[in-house]
Amino acid sequence: MRPIRDYGAKAMNSAHRLVLAASGNRLLSKPFGMPVVELHTTGRKSGLPRSCYLTTPIHDESTVILVASKGGDDRHPDWYRNLQAHPAAEIVIDGKRRQVHARTATPEEKSTLWPRIVSAYHGYADYQKRTTRDIPVVICDLR
Template identity: 75%
Template sequence: MKSHLIKDVGAKLMNRGHRAILAISGGRLLSAPFGMPTVELHTVGRKSGLPRSCYLTSPVHDGERIVLVASKGGDDRHPDWYRNLQATPDAEIVIEGVTRRVTARTATPAEKAELWPRIVASYRGYADYQKRTERDVPVVICENR
């Protein structure tokens, strides 16, 4: 349990730091870590009902969809943002300065099989995250509403 607390606090601090660096730099720094665009995801908390936001990266995106990976760095638990989307799939995403209203869903096994090579080609770390955990790391497809 203590290791989960440390990981969760570390993730929250990293997200706050990312937010601060983006704000201070006017979006110039950390806007595309590992070559993937930063995505600001706005969800509704599944327990609180309050607005929540976090920064992620999108290894695959186009005009119709934005793909997110619920890896949580290989943790054995799903990230909170993913569980929030499961409860309330309607969300907002800010990518490259454009706000999109989206509906999120977990990719089917066939969709994940098609997307996974592209995801790993964008950032090999995702393959390592999958190896660290026994859970199947969900791929989330966010489609324009």
């Protein structure tokens, strides 16, 4: 079952990429009311460039917050594990490619951010209920 879910998530990400490109970044640029970011990481095992589309429930001129929910799966998403190994990454937000340094929020930071995250998209609370793992919140400091 997990390989099917993983394949489905990758297929959805590819479809999202295609729709954004075909529409000039107009369609699906704010799913669930949150801006889409394209995250560029370095593969933790391969060392190769990797990219995926995510939403950011909270962001400003210096910080982008990401939620490593994987839809409530019991495993961390690959992009999160890549950032743990290689915290220097890049994000494309609002059409601008920016270098970031990513880190997992401390428990104190997460307790402050989580209500705002859930307020932006209630689905994150549902994802947390689906899993026993503590869903990490990632703070990306823009460079």
